[in-house]
Amino acid sequence: MMASAGHSDRRRPSRRQLLLGGAAAGAGAAVTLGAERAGALPGSTPAPTADSAGLNGERTVPFHGPHQAGVTARPGAHATYLAFDLLPDTDRERLRAWLSLLTDDAARVTQGRGALADLEPELAVRPAGLTVTFGLGREAVLRAGAEPPDWLGPLPAFTIDRLEDRWSGGDAMVLLHGDDPTAISHLARMLARDSRSFATVRWRQDGFRRAYGSDPSGTTMRNLFGQVDGSSNLGPEDDAFGATVWAGTEAPGWLRGGTSLVLRRIAMNLEGWDEVGVEGREAAVGRRIADGAPLTGGTERDPLDLEAKGPGGFTVINPAAHAARARVEDPAQGIVRLGYSYDVPVEPGALDARGRPAVSNVGLLFGSWQRDVARQYVPMQRRLAEADLLNTWTTPIGSAVFAIPPGCEQGGFIGETLFA
Amino acid sequence: MMASAGHSDRRRPSRRQLLLGGAAAGAGAAVTLGAERAGALPGSTPAPTADSAGLNGERTVPFHGPHQAGVTARPGAHATYLAFDLLPDTDRERLRAWLSLLTDDAARVTQGRGALADLEPELAVRPAGLTVTFGLGREAVLRAGAEPPDWLGPLPAFTIDRLEDRWSGGDAMVLLHGDDPTAISHLARMLARDSRSFATVRWRQDGFRRAYGSDPSGTTMRNLFGQVDGSSNLGPEDDAFGATVWAGTEAPGWLRGGTSLVLRRIAMNLEGWDEVGVEGREAAVGRRIADGAPLTGGTERDPLDLEAKGPGGFTVINPAAHAARARVEDPAQGIVRLGYSYDVPVEPGALDARGRPAVSNVGLLFGSWQRDVARQYVPMQRRLAEADLLNTWTTPIGSAVFAIPPGCEQGGFIGETLFA
Numbered sequence: 001m002m003a004s005a006g007h008s009d010r011r012r013p014s015r016r017q018l019l020l021g022g023a024a025a026g027a028g029a030a031v032t033l034g035a036e037r038a039g040a041l042p043g044s045t046p047a048p049t050a051d052s053a054g055l056n057g058e059r060t061v062p063f064h065g066p067h068q069a070g071v072t073a074r075p076g077a078h079a080t081y082l083a084f085d086l087l088p089d090t091d092r093e094r095l096r097a098w099l100s101l102l103t104d105d106a107a108r109v110t111q112g113r114g115a116l117a118d119l120e121p122e123l124a125v126r127p128a129g130l131t132v133t134f135g136l137g138r139e140a141v142l143r144a145g146a147e148p149p150d151w152l153g154p155l156p157a158f159t160i161d162r163l164e165d166r167w168s169g170g171d172a173m174v175l176l177h178g179d180d181p182t183a184i185s186h187l188a189r190m191l192a193r194d195s196r197s198f199a200t201v202r203w204r205q206d207g208f209r210r211a212y213g214s215d216p217s218g219t220t221m222r223n224l225f226g227q228v229d230g231s232s233n234l235g236p237e238d239d240a241f242g243a244t245v246w247a248g249t250e251a252p253g254w255l256r257g258g259t260s261l262v263l264r265r266i267a268m269n270l271e272g273w274d275e276v277g278v279e280g281r282e283a284a285v286g287r288r289i290a291d292g293a294p295l296t297g298g299t300e301r302d303p304l305d306l307e308a309k310g311p312g313g314f315t316v317i318n319p320a321a322h323a324a325r326a327r328v329e330d331p332a333q334g335i336v337r338l339g340y341s342y343d344v345p346v347e348p349g350a351l352d353a354r355g356r357p358a359v360s361n362v363g364l365l366f367g368s369w370q371r372d373v374a375r376q377y378v379p380m381q382r383r384l385a386e387a388d389l390l391n392t393w394t395t396p397i398g399s400a401v402f403a404i405p406p407g408c409e410q411g412g413f414i415g416e417t418l419f420a
Numbered sequence: 421m422m423a424s425a426g427h428s429d430r431r432r433p434s435r436r437q438l439l440l441g442g443a444a445a446g447a448g449a450a451v452t453l454g455a456e457r458a459g460a461l462p463g464s465t466p467a468p469t470a471d472s473a474g475l476n477g478e479r480t481v482p483f484h485g486p487h488q489a490g491v492t493a494r495p496g497a498h499a500t501y502l503a504f505d506l507l508p509d510t511d512r513e514r515l516r517a518w519l520s521l522l523t524d525d526a527a528r529v530t531q532g533r534g535a536l537a538d539l540e541p542e543l544a545v546r547p548a549g550l551t552v553t554f555g556l557g558r559e560a561v562l563r564a565g566a567e568p569p570d571w572l573g574p575l576p577a578f579t580i581d582r583l584e585d586r587w588s589g590g591d592a593m594v595l596l597h598g599d600d601p602t603a604i605s606h607l608a609r610m611l612a613r614d615s616r617s618f619a620t621v622r623w624r625q626d627g628f629r630r631a632y633g634s635d636p637s638g639t640t641m642r643n644l645f646g647q648v649d650g651s652s653n654l655g656p657e658d659d660a661f662g663a664t665v666w667a668g669t670e671a672p673g674w675l676r677g678g679t680s681l682v683l684r685r686i687a688m689n690l691e692g693w694d695e696v697g698v699e700g701r702e703a704a705v706g707r708r709i710a711d712g713a714p715l716t717g718g719t720e721r722d723p724l725d726l727e728a729k730g731p732g733g734f735t736v737i738n739p740a741a742h743a744a745r746a747r748v749e750d751p752a753q754g755i756v757r758l759g760y761s762y763d764v765p766v767e768p769g770a771l772d773a774r775g776r777p778a779v780s781n782v783g784l785l786f787g788s789w790q791r792d793v794a795r796q797y798v799p800m801q802r803r804l805a806e807a808d809l810l811n812t813w814t815t816p817i818g819s820a821v822f823a824i825p826p827g828c829e830q831g832g833f834i835g836e837t838l839f840a
Contacts, residue, residue, distance in 0.1 A: 055633065055634070055635070055636065056631070056633035056634060057630070057631075057633060057634030057635055077601070077631065078601075078631075119646070119693070119694050119696075119698075120644070120645065120646035121646075122642055122646045122709065122710070123642060123644070123646055126630070126634050126635065128631060128633070128634050166768070179631050179633065179634070180630055180631040180634045181497070181498075181628040181630075181631060181761075181763075182628065182629070182630050182631075182634075182642070182644075182761065183634075185628075185644065185761065185763040185782065186644070188763075189690065189763075189779060189780045189782070192779040192780065193691075193694075193779050193780075195779075196776065196777070196779065200777055201766065201777070201779065203765070204765040204766075206765075208601040208602065208605075209602070210477070210546070210600055210601075210602050211476070211477075211497065211498075211548060211599050211600040211601060211602075211631060211632055212631055212632060212633045213475065213476035213477060213548070213599065213632045213633050214475070214476060214477030214546050214548050214599070214600045214602075214603075215475070215477055215546065216475065222542055222543060222602070224540070224543070224602075224605060224606070225540065226539070226540030226541075226542045226543055270609065271613075273539070274539050274613075276539075278539075289542065290542070341601075341602065341605065343601075343605040343608075343609075345623070345624040345626075346621065346624075348586070356616065357616070357620055357621070359609060359612040359613050359616065359621065360609045360612065360613075362605065362609070
């Protein structure tokens with residue numbers, strides 16, 4: 001691998017130089033910022049200045065380590081998923097070169113330095129928690145001459161699916177998440193540019209959560225239905241996280257310490273949802289809208305009581321409620337969710353379910369980490385497809401599965417275990 | 421107008437009730453947030469907690485006042501522009517009803533309360549500086565039976581333009597800007613929903629700047645070329661701001677205290693820009709890339725010296741440099757810029773200027789406020805169209821002009837001066 005420390009040098013090394021490590025470049029430009037100006041206006045609530053808390057823009061998540069950083073980092077406010085199709089001549093050696101090049105871009109830019117041959121290193125100086133996670137589809141693993149796990153490929157068909165090719169599949173994937181949209185835009189472009197000789201972009205999906213500074217830290221996100229979404233999710237600080245997420249001895253050797261990502265694009269019918277009152281919404285989910293607590297009481301993190309009966313003799317939580325259907329007894333048999341809302345302009349002429357001009361095109365980028373897609377994701381998704389009251393207002397329109405290799409140390413690259 | 425203070429009530433009043441003020445609703449739901457969780461991970465730079473600085477999410481910009489708040493507020497990290505075409509039967513009275521309804525939505529949601537008949541008021545509780553600015557095209561002013569200013573209509577054609585209908589025109593417009601994408605998404609949907617009986621959405625354009633917390637407050641934004649963009653921009657705290665922006669006695673009476681918005685969608689050819697070194701970039705702009713200072717020295721806010729000569733006898737700043745062509749002697753003859761970057765997925769099969777698969781679809785939503793489009797915006801744009809070195813890499817692909825009525829007080833509505 002090339003040296004990763006470098007001085008500012010805007011000459012553009014050739015790809016050959018880059019791949020062979022012959023370039024002395026690396027644009028870690030020190031950028032002098034302009035003078036500050038007063039921003040508060042008369043009559044406005046004073047803006048809490050980011051300065052007083054330390055700048056979130058300067059926050060970095062280490063790139064190197066045993067696991068890829070994007071799996072364990074706090075999800076940033078913005079996410080961009082880019083999927084690629086490999087070019088026909090991207091063979092084992094070219095695949096290795098591509099993964100090396102993108103790893104180098106990611107290792108630099110997530111730490112606030114420009115990519116090699118980055119002509120806008122100014123856009124990289126404040127990464128705001130930017131992370132990159134690389135994923136591989138079945139085709140990429142086969143081209144590397146390695147053994148794909150059984151589950152690596154399209155999910156089994158579910159009756160609720162209305163999948164569109166433009167949001168599905170892919171030979172490889174990168175997920176960028178962080179708190180700053182400019183930093184993400186810049187790195188996504190660097191990665192797409194440096195992929196040109198190896199792969200074409202198959203699709204891109206962008207999502208958002210509440211901005212940095214909007215909610216107290218640790219608040220569970222709300223999706224665009226207004227639901228608290230992900231209350232029972234495990235975090236890296238939880239004991240069961242590792243057993244749920246990290247591939248172990250059951251996986252091909254190259255994947256150990258890695259995981260898998262399922263990404264589902266789920267369209268949400270907000271016009272229909274608006275016709276349902278709060279009681280109906282809470283019944284569909286099994287949780288209170290106001291605070292995400294189970295309908296059987298307590299607070300957001302308390303377990304559901306699926307046995308508790310109401311005055312009419314029925315269970316308080318409908319057995320077909322989303323939270324009831326998604327639940328697993330053993331957390332390690334579950335998944336770790338990574339949810340982002342999407343909201344993209346309505347296509348011209350699009351109609352809603354009633355034939356009126358559509359007003360919104362919104363949904364959820366439902367990502368999930370699990371060590372084994374077949375044993376963890378698929379059984380849960382089967383239960384949801386069979387019966388989940390929420391299905392009335394949600395439709396999966398995209399689906400993709402990727403193996404997430406383990407992390408790498410300085411001097412290595414993500415995916416190196418495929419070539420060992 | 422309806423009372424704007426209200427208790428939480430999820431029953432959905434009819435549109436007739438809304439318009440006649442008969443609804444007691446108003447969903448200012450108190451939302452109990454879930455317990456906090458530790459978010460920091462071992463090895464990460466500690467995340468500065470938003471909590472310690474006060475929550476930016478709770479920041480509100482007052483809606484009522486002599487001017488519309490979005491013109492004077494610090495630009496939020498995210499902007500959504502929605503343009504509308506009026507339905508044929510939206511006559512004077514219906515136009516008034518529509519503007520009343522949208523004003524009520526905006527007055528509530530920007531202050532952290534749900535809109536009337538808002539079924540996701542939970543998404544409104546932390547507006548993060550959300551503002552709404554209403555604009556009117558020529559057709560809307562005519563339907564109100566009022567006098568449009570001469571400049572209200574399409575701009576004169578410029579030779580550099582490659583305008584697309586899907587990003588141009590509109591009978592009316594709302595601009596939402598604020599620091600939180602979820603808050604913007606929610607309000608944009610409320611406004612589009614409440615417009616259904618009056619207008620159709622013509623286009624939507626979304627843009628971003630650096631996130632709240634990324635840069636020290638007062639830092640000038642960088643566009644996706646990496647340029648410091650807007651160094652000489654006036655802010656409301658500057659003496660010349662009012663004379664530049666607020667329409668006075670030369671304008672039709674209904675517009676006094678208002679302004680105008682020109683929105684241009686400017687595609688940026690980043691692949692071409694990447695082939696230009698730093699010197700070429702700085703020559704094209706007339707400013708240093710690193711800090712935005714004029715090439716004739718000083719700091720970002722210092723004036724350009726267009727007379728200073730270099731060793732070769734030529735002026736240091738090329739007379740065709742962007743900053744030189746855009747400059748005005750009298751700030752009050754200039755404009756106040758509101759810039760947002762855009763970055764949207766490349767359309768399938770799109771090619772770049774060299775015929776290769778395109779990797780990016782990026783540009784700038786160039787907004788400008790001025791009291792008179794014909795006297796301020798058009799002469800500047802003519803100078804830029806005639807000669808601006810930046811034109812090599814930029815192409816205007818959308819264009820729209822709106823009159824921005826003055827603000828209103830509690831009980832009034834934006835646009836009420838049209839009906840006086």
